[in-house]
Amino acid sequence: GQQLNQSPQSMFIQEGEDVSMNCTSSSIFNTWLWYKQDPGEGPVLLIALYKAGELTSNGRLTAQFGITRKDSFLNISASIPSDVGIYFCAGPYAGGTSYGKLTFGQGTILTVHP
């Protein structure tokens, strides 16, 4: 499958700080998805992006679908301890639309110090 390069690999921040992470690909994606995984749990969808240039918010989370269709970023504002977890970007295989078979980025491990 296609590779998604996600960075940074890990982040250690203080409560209240803003966080930014991004995902890039050498291939075009028609959908970008951002998930959060708590320890010992399955991923939960945070934000789905379907259109190039789209900027979508979900509470303190904001994500954008890059205009080139090859990248996306996720911002978390005013972080709180429960934001701790692994954040993954994902997209459908081989130019597929919507969901279907998904390929995931390597993940960003977020630690928030109170």
Next chain:
Amino acid sequence: GAVVSQHPSRVICKSGTSVKIECRSLDFQATTMFWYRQFPKQSLMLMATSNEGSKATYEQGVEKDKFLINHASLTLSTLTVTSAHPEDSSFYICSATRDPTDEQYFGPGTRLTVT
């Protein structure tokens, strides 16, 4: 909501034995279920796609005779790890979807340890 459960949540088995993991969609009918494998602090790797009533489609490099998948009903898919070895120890996660182009809902995962 759309809830997916997995059973067991943790299992320890001896090398050479087989272990079955169940994935259930509790409040919707899932035409398609996906099975992923995740090593510690790594990404999810898709193993196979399971459609109700038909044979599973395996990703390249995944041994279909070792990882048997059955999707006998619209709410249940099973993954059987046959003749398990320590290198099969991993976190196995399933997801389910009403439609192949619809959102996938993930189960809580099963931690398999092979001794």
